[in-house]
Amino acid sequence: MNQPAASSYVHRQHRFAYGLSLPYVIFLVLLIGYPVASNLVQSFVADGTFSLENYQRVFSQGEFRQLLVNTLIWTVGSVSLQMILGLAIALLLNQPARGAGLWRALILVLPWATPDIVAGVAWKWMLNDMYGVINDLMVRVGILDWYLPWLGDPLLAKASVIVANTWKGFALSAMFYLAGLKTIPVELYEAAAVDGAGILGRFRSVTLPAIKPFLGTTLMLTIIWTINYFPLIYTMTGGGPAGVTDTFVTYAYRLAFRFTDFARSSALSTVTFLLVFALALAYSTILLRRGEDA
Amino acid sequence: MSGRRVSILLVLALFLMGSTSVAAEPLTVWVGGHIVEQERTWAEIIAGFEEETGIDVEYRLIGFEVYYDNLVTAFSAGTPPDVTFADLGGWVPTFASRGWLEPLDDRLAASEVTDQIWPNLWPTVEYEGNRYGLPWYTDDRLLLYNTKMFEEAGLDPNKPPQTWEELLEYAKILTNPARGTYGYGVSGLKSEVTTLGYMIFLLGNGGKLLTDDYQHVAFNNEAGIEALQFYTDLFTKYRVSPPGTLSYGEDDYRTMMAQGRLAMAIGGPWSFPLIELANPEIKGNYRVAMHPYNTEPASVFGGWASVVSSQSTQKDAAWKFIEYITSYETWREWMRRHGGPMPARMDVAEDAPELSGSNWQVVLDVFPVAAFRPPIPEWPEVSDQIQSMVQNVLAGRMDAATAVRTASENIERILAP
Amino acid sequence: MRRRGCARLLLYGGLIAVAMLTTFPFVWLVLTALKPYSEIYAFPLTYWPQNITFEHFQYVLDLNFGRYFLNSVAVGLGTGLLTVVIAILPAYASARFTFPGRRAMLLSILVCQMFPQITFVVPLLIILRGLGWTDSYPGIVASYLPFTTPIGVWLIRNFFAEIPKQLEEAAEIDGCSRLQALRRVVLPLALPGISSVGIYAFLWSWSELMFALSFLTSGDMQTVPVFLSLFVGQYQTRWGPLFAGSVLASLPPMVMFLFLQKYFIQGLTSGSVKG
Numbered sequence: 001m002n003q004p005a006a007s008s009y010v011h012r013q014h015r016f017a018y019g020l021s022l023p024y025v026i027f028l029v030l031l032i033g034y035p036v037a038s039n040l041v042q043s044f045v046a047d048g049t050f051s052l053e054n055y056q057r058v059f060s061q062g063e064f065r066q067l068l069v070n071t072l073i074w075t076v077g078s079v080s081l082q083m084i085l086g087l088a089i090a091l092l093l094n095q096p097a098r099g100a101g102l103w104r105a106l107i108l109v110l111p112w113a114t115p116d117i118v119a120g121v122a123w124k125w126m127l128n129d130m131y132g133v134i135n136d137l138m139v140r141v142g143i144l145d146w147y148l149p150w151l152g153d154p155l156l157a158k159a160s161v162i163v164a165n166t167w168k169g170f171a172l173s174a175m176f177y178l179a180g181l182k183t184i185p186v187e188l189y190e191a192a193a194v195d196g197a198g199i200l201g202r203f204r205s206v207t208l209p210a211i212k213p214f215l216g217t218t219l220m221l222t223i224i225w226t227i228n229y230f231p232l233i234y235t236m237t238g239g240g241p242a243g244v245t246d247t248f249v250t251y252a253y254r255l256a257f258r259f260t261d262f263a264r265s266s267a268l269s270t271v272t273f274l275l276v277f278a279l280a281l282a283y284s285t286i287l288l289r290r291g292e293d294a
Numbered sequence: 295m296s297g298r299r300v301s302i303l304l305v306l307a308l309f310l311m312g313s314t315s316v317a318a319e320p321l322t323v324w325v326g327g328h329i330v331e332q333e334r335t336w337a338e339i340i341a342g343f344e345e346e347t348g349i350d351v352e353y354r355l356i357g358f359e360v361y362y363d364n365l366v367t368a369f370s371a372g373t374p375p376d377v378t379f380a381d382l383g384g385w386v387p388t389f390a391s392r393g394w395l396e397p398l399d400d401r402l403a404a405s406e407v408t409d410q411i412w413p414n415l416w417p418t419v420e421y422e423g424n425r426y427g428l429p430w431y432t433d434d435r436l437l438l439y440n441t442k443m444f445e446e447a448g449l450d451p452n453k454p455p456q457t458w459e460e461l462l463e464y465a466k467i468l469t470n471p472a473r474g475t476y477g478y479g480v481s482g483l484k485s486e487v488t489t490l491g492y493m494i495f496l497l498g499n500g501g502k503l504l505t506d507d508y509q510h511v512a513f514n515n516e517a518g519i520e521a522l523q524f525y526t527d528l529f530t531k532y533r534v535s536p537p538g539t540l541s542y543g544e545d546d547y548r549t550m551m552a553q554g555r556l557a558m559a560i561g562g563p564w565s566f567p568l569i570e571l572a573n574p575e576i577k578g579n580y581r582v583a584m585h586p587y588n589t590e591p592a593s594v595f596g597g598w599a600s601v602v603s604s605q606s607t608q609k610d611a612a613w614k615f616i617e618y619i620t621s622y623e624t625w626r627e628w629m630r631r632h633g634g635p636m637p638a639r640m641d642v643a644e645d646a647p648e649l650s651g652s653n654w655q656v657v658l659d660v661f662p663v664a665a666f667r668p669p670i671p672e673w674p675e676v677s678d679q680i681q682s683m684v685q686n687v688l689a690g691r692m693d694a695a696t697a698v699r700t701a702s703e704n705i706e707r708i709l710a711p
Numbered sequence: 712m713r714r715r716g717c718a719r720l721l722l723y724g725g726l727i728a729v730a731m732l733t734t735f736p737f738v739w740l741v742l743t744a745l746k747p748y749s750e751i752y753a754f755p756l757t758y759w760p761q762n763i764t765f766e767h768f769q770y771v772l773d774l775n776f777g778r779y780f781l782n783s784v785a786v787g788l789g790t791g792l793l794t795v796v797i798a799i800l801p802a803y804a805s806a807r808f809t810f811p812g813r814r815a816m817l818l819s820i821l822v823c824q825m826f827p828q829i830t831f832v833v834p835l836l837i838i839l840r841g842l843g844w845t846d847s848y849p850g851i852v853a854s855y856l857p858f859t860t861p862i863g864v865w866l867i868r869n870f871f872a873e874i875p876k877q878l879e880e881a882a883e884i885d886g887c888s889r890l891q892a893l894r895r896v897v898l899p900l901a902l903p904g905i906s907s908v909g910i911y912a913f914l915w916s917w918s919e920l921m922f923a924l925s926f927l928t929s930g931d932m933q934t935v936p937v938f939l940s941l942f943v944g945q946y947q948t949r950w951g952p953l954f955a956g957s958v959l960a961s962l963p964p965m966v967m968f969l970f971l972q973k974y975f976i977q978g979l980t981s982g983s984v985k986g
Contacts, residue, residue, distance in 0.1 A: 013808050016889065020804035021816055024797055024860070031857045032823045035834035039826070062704075089729060095722050101972035105965050106730050110737045113964035115918040115936040117359070118957045121948050122736055129538035130474065130550050133739055136756045147474070151541035152482070154689055167736065172911065176866055179907040183873050213869040221824070221862055228827045231920065235359070235943075240484030241540035242689040243682060249827045256829060257363040259675045260392060262370065269830045276825040284818060322928075333774065352929065358945035360924055367925045371836035373845065375928075545947050553754035564946050571947075572752040 043266035054267035063243060063251070070158075071227060071247040071275075077162040078169065078226045083219060085166060086173030091207070093174070094181045104178070112171040120235025123164040127151050127236075151237055154244040161233050161245050168232060169225070173218045180214040181207070220283045224276050248272040320350040321611045322375040326361030335631055343618045349611045369394040369603070376606040377615055380427055382418040382597045382666065383486065384673030389601070390421035391671035396602040397424040401613050407620050410639045418666045419599045427599030428616050429638035434595045434657060434664040435494060436582040438561025438569075440551050443468060443475070447557075454558075454583040458498075458524055461558075461586040465534035468557040477534035479547030479559035480525060482688045487543035489667075489677040491560060492684050493594050495521040497665055498587030503680075508670045509709060514702035523694040524588075526687040540688050552576050560585065562596075563636050563657045582656045595664040597638060636661075672708050679704045737961070744768070744954040751950050767951035768959070776956060778931065779938040782848075784963055786923075786934055787913045789852040790859060794912035795905055797856065798863030803893055805864070806871035817868075820861045828858065832925050839926055846932050854922050859912035870904030871897060906974040910967070917964055935960045 046053040058064065093104050114122070126133050127150035135147040150160045184206060192202045230249040233239065239246035239254070248268060256265035325336060333355060340351050354375070356364055362385070368374045369389065380386045389395050402408045402425055411429050419427035441451035447468050455461040465477025481491035493503065501517030504510065513521075529535040536542065536556070545568075547559035552572035561569075561582060570577050584591055600616040602609055618624060625642040633648045636657060643649055643658060667673060683701035686692040692700065743751055744767050746760045801820070805813050835854050836845065844850030874897055882892040898905070920936040927933045935956065942953040 014810040017804040017808035017810040017813075020800040024801045024864070025816060025819065027797070028820065028823055028857060028860070031835075031838070031853065032826075032831075034838060035831045036826060038834045039830045089733075092722070092725050092729060097722055097726060101969050103726050103730065104972065105968045107726075107733050109914070109964050109968045110734050110961060112914050113917055113961045114737065114740075114957060115920060115939055115960070117920055117936060117940050117943060118740075118953060119736075121943055121953065122740060122957075124541075125948075125950070126736060126739060128541075128546065130536055130546075130555060131553060131752070131754055131756065133756060147537065149536075149538035149541065152538035153540070157541070167733065170733075175907050175910065176904075179866075179870070179903045180873075182903040183870070210873075213872065214866070217865050217869055220821075221865065224821070224824050228825075230827075230829075237541065238484035240681070240685050241482070242685040242691050249829065252827060253829050254678070257366050258678070259672075260366055260370075260388065261675075262833070266830065269827050273826050277822065280821055280825060281818070284814070284821070354928060354930060355941055356924075357940040357943050359943040360920070360940050364924055367832055367836065368928075370833045371840065371925075373836060373840055373928075548947075549752055552752055555754060568947050571748050574749055 039266045039269060042263050043270050046263060054263045055271075057264055058267045058271060063246070066243055067246055067248055067251055070244065071249075071272075073158065074162065074165075074233075074245070074247050075223060075226050077159075078165045079219070079222050081162065081166040082170045082173055082222055082226075083215075085170040086218075087177055087211075089170065089174045090177035090181060090211075093178055108171040108175055108178075111167050112169075114168070116168070116231035117235060119164065119168050120232050123160070123167075123232070124151065124236045127160055152241060154241055157237055157241055158244050161236055164236060165226070165229070165232050169222070169229075172225070173222060176214050176218050177211050180211040184210045216283065216286075220280055223279055223283075227272065227276055248275075319608070320352040321377065321608055321615060323351055323353040323615065324356055324365070324375040324378040325353060326356040326358060326365070326379055332632065335628065339619060339624060339627070343615060346618070347611075347614055349614065351615065365389075372605060374603040374605060376603055376608055376612045378601060378603070379430065379598045380419075380601045382415065382429065382432065382595070382599060384418075384667055384669060384671075384677070386419045386427045386599060386601060387421040387669045388671045388673060390424070390426045394604055395426040396604045396606065396609055396612075397426055398428065398602065398613070399425050402428065405617060407617060407639070410622075410641050412638060412640055412661070414595075414662070414664070414666070415597070415599075415638055418669050419601075420669060421671075427601040428620055429597060429599045430620060431635045432595055432597030432638050432661075433562045433564060433636050434593045434660050435490060435560050435562050435585065436593065436656060436660060437558060437585040438548065438551065438565050438580060438582050439558040440554065440556070440576070440579060441581055442576075442579040443554060443557040451581065454581070455586045456584070457586055458588045462528070462532060462534070465528065465558065466532060469534045471533070475555050475557070476536045476550075477557050478528055479542060479544075479550065479556050480529045480535040480539050480688070481543045481547075481560065482529065482535075482539040482684060483541055483543040483546075484681050484685060485543055486677055486681075487545075487560075488684050489680045490594050490596075491544075492522065492525055492680055493665075493667070494560065494585055494592055495525045495588075497592035497594070498585065498590060499524075500589040502665075503676075504668045504670075504709075508668050511702040511705050511709075514698055519694050519698050521588075522684070522687060522698055526684065526694065529688055530690065540685060548572070551580065563634055563654065566634065566653060582653050584656070584660055591660075591663050593660050593664040595661065595666060597636075599638075670709075675708050676705050679708070740954040741958050743950055744958050746951075748951060767955035771952045771956045771959065774938075774941075774952075775930065776935075776938060776959065779933055779935050780959070780963075782927075782932055783917060783934040783936075783960070785848055786851055786855075787916045787963070789848060790855045790916040791909040791913035793852060793856060794859040794863045795867075795909045798860050798867050798908065799893075799898070799905070802864045802867035803871055803897070806868045807876070817865070820864050823857050824861050828921065831857075832921060835922070836925055845926055846928050848932075851923060851926050851932075851934075852916075854926060855912075855916050855919065859915050862911065863908045866908055867901065867905060870901040874900045902974040906971045910971055913967060914964055917960075 043054050044050055089107060097103060129135055129147045129149040129152065138144040139147065148156060151157045188206050189202055192206050197205060228249055230253055233245050233247065233250050237245045239250050249272060252265045252268040255261045255268060340353055344351055365378060380389060412432065415429040415432060419425055419429060437454060439454055444451040449464060449467060455464045461478065468477035469475065481487045496503065496513055496518060499517045499521040501521060502512045505512045529539045544560050547556050548561060548565050548569050549572055550556035551559060552569050569580055585593060602612045606612050622642060625637045625639055629642065629646040629648045637643055679701045683697045687694055687697045742760060745763050747762060747764045750757055750761060805817055839845045839850045878896050879892040882896045887895065918936060920940060923934045923937050927937065939953055939956050942949040
């Protein structure tokens with residue numbers, strides 16, 4: 001094969017790939033570009049002129065450090081629980097069982113399909129220490145001696161919103177793992193079993209490689225999604241008690257829609273974005289590089 | 295053949311319907327607040343208005359939890375309704391300062407309704423010398439208590455506590471953690487009700503939140519610290535408020551009161567139907583009284599006002615609508631159907647037989663001493679600081695003096711021009 | 712034989728345990744929705760409704776719940792289908808070709824997910840107003856797509872990457888064009904993944920409140936979450952109708968999921984082609 005022919009083949013391929021991708025990219029840029037740009041502009045304007053004041057106010061705020069710490073705890077807690085639970089449940093649901101479809105629908109769809117606002121008030125209600133079902137049940141069963149103020153204690157409240165969010169969100173990772181597991185031919189397991197691999201061995205040699213690509217993507221998407229997710233916290237605790245469940249986004253939401261301070265909210269949103277972006281860039285670098293090596 | 299003709303007719307009819315609805319732009323009205331049960335009443339009142347005036351109204355109900363945010367979004371994007379409702383707790387000045395509302399002074403001056411509104415409501419709808427809203431209904435905050443629990447504890451339900459000392463004394467008697475019953479519910483949730491709770495204690499201690507010109511903090515003193523100390527001590531020191539205090543507000547406490555597990559909390563006229571809904575057997579076993587105070591009787595009122603969007607293209611129709619729903623006849627009809635809430639009109643409050651019960655008498659008696667929240671655009675942020683202040687002390691993160699100082703510094707910064 | 716029985720016990724025991732844990736909040740919603748108010752607030756708690764009532768369901772239906780329900784179905788299906796259709800081509804391009812700017816494209820797609828959704832509400836409302844798309848299906852679906860398609864592209868891309876290139880090459884040798892090969896060979900094999908992305912997008916729109924509340928202003932167009940937000944009120948949340956509505960609202964996602972199960976299972980059989 002001579003040189004020009006090869007390069008024109010490559011060119012043709014590139015053009016084909018661009019043709020497939022560009023319309024979508026243009027669509028996104030159009031719908032996203034304006035909001036993002038107006039957000040940026042807003043964050044750099046104070047009293048009608050260009051200024052860094054909004055950013056200064058965000059950073060100099062006494063709460064900034066607490067918000068950062070809260071955001072990280074909320075994200076790390078929710079994401080790791082969701083990823084682990086999601087994987088465990090996907091593996092369970094992947095076993096051939098009678099009524100598999102129904103099991104999957106029950107376990108995956110119900111929490112996910114519950115609208116945020118309903119999930120928030122329902123959890124708040126169930127966690128009520130005086131008449132909530134969780135305390136009542138735990139005392140009856142004997143796990144607790146007496147009622148715990150789930151949302152009234154800083155530490156418990158933090159844990160409670162993370163658990164509620166895990167309940168609401170684990171299905172996302174579980175579903176994509178499950179779809180990934182479905183691409184594994186049964187024969188592979190059988191072959192591994194014939195080779196004498198145990199459950200763990202089969203998991204390592206067959207399951208893990210198959211879901212690896214989804215592990216990375218799902219992890220990254222869950223992180224992005226969790227940092228930016230706020231309705232559950234907003235309804236359950238409003239950021240309290242004593243600010244322990246306030247995150248960047250719940251605070252940015254309050255700034256914009258409660259205090260009508262859109263400029264400062266935009267600045268905080270940009271900061272949030274930069275945090276997420278840094279994380280995603282790190283991940284995608286690792287992810288794509290590994291993908292290219294393979 | 296005929297099927298085709300029918301479908302052509304259908305398309306034509308749809309087209310005509312589409313074009314007429316575009317031609318006559320309806321008056322848009324957003325109703326927020328505790329409204330679900332009143333859906334039918336609204337529908338009928340609005341139908342009555344349409345019939346009388348020939349003005350086409352498109353109304354929408356919005357849940358309270360999302361109402362404020364929804365209004366802010368619509369106003370910001372330039373798609374507000376013609377008429378909407380604003381909470382008397384600072385919404386009107388907040389919206390007016392952003393240029394979202396239409397001043398109503400001239401229309402109010404020419405209207406018969408104006409003289410009938412309780413005079414102390416007006417400051418809540420004013421901003422920089424103009425009036426932007428017509429108050430629609432109001433209420434005041436009182437001590438709501440469970441008379442049966444009083445009796446069981448050997449207390450006289452006809453003699454509710456009047457001072458802070460009595461409040462504490464009663465609350466201690468009524469508290470029995472082993473049985474899961476508590477004496478007084480301290481609102482400690484991250485929400486406006488916590489601000490209101492602190493305000494009642496602050497005002498009852500002779501203090502106030504801001505200076506009269508609303509330029510500076512006024513609770514950064516002995517009265518303010520003492521009020522916060524006593525309010526939070528009820529939970530942290532005396533434990534007469536339930537363990538989950540930091541997550542509860544008036545509504546949670548009303549439910550507990552219906553269950554016979556909480557004896558006293560802040561409540562008001564809105565509590566009457568709701569506590570009976572939660573437990574029909576409590577009827578006759580709850581009562582309201584002036585909230586206990588230290589040096590001065592105190593209450594805070596709330597309520598709603600109708601406002602007109604400054605971007606509205608149908609301001610005359612909007613005003614007509616507001617006058618209609620605030621008219622004597624509409625209000626009497628409203629009272630007849632729902633037995634409440636408390637109308638912003640004095641004449642209706644006087645005439646309505648529905649307001650003659652002893653509980654309602656307390657509501658009306660206390661109303662003259664009821665204060666309002668500072669009507670300033672920065673109110674939501676100020677209130678947020680007060681909530682944090684109360685929570686910090688309840689959670690044991692700060693002592694009362696430090697919390698008051700921190701909140702004062704932050705609020706001064708917020709109020710700085 | 713005994714080991715198999717043991718494994719079965721473990722499997723069903725696990726399924727039941729997990730289902731009990733994850734569905735408990737929902738079960739509690741159902742039980743609450745069937746109780747009269749006096750019982751909802753009763754203390755001590757009653758677990759099983761003493762007097763089963765359908766008043767809350769009736770109430771919700773009287774408030775024209777059906778209309779909101781249909782709107783949600785329309786918006787959900789629109790979002791689900793369009794997400795999949797839009798995501799397939801760029802996903803395929805990035806899975807099969809290493810072209811300059813591929814990484815930049817994948818990143819730029821992801822960037823759309825990184826801004827907090829709250830920053831989009833007002834600007835998107837202004838765009839929709841400009842297009843005359845407020846209070847319409849196209850408007851709300853268009854506002855959802857930027858949030859559902861990026862995840863679609865990323866995941867479908869992974870599913871495509873799992874499928875051996877040789878299968879397409881074989882199809883091309885048989886005379887198929889690239890796009891024909893995509894449709895006839897690659898898509899069927901990636902069905903479990905594609906259907907899961909569709910379900911994801913459907914559910915995303917199904918529970919979304921903030922955009923729906925802001926962009927859909929008339930009762931004729933609003934979706935179920937907007938309807939349910941009516942019951943989270945000042946002074947008190949109306950648990951009965953809120954939960955009754957929520958229970959009814961969970962039916963279509965369940966049905967749709969059960970329906971799409973078929974494609975999950977197809978994925979299982981097609982997987983053996985690969986081996």
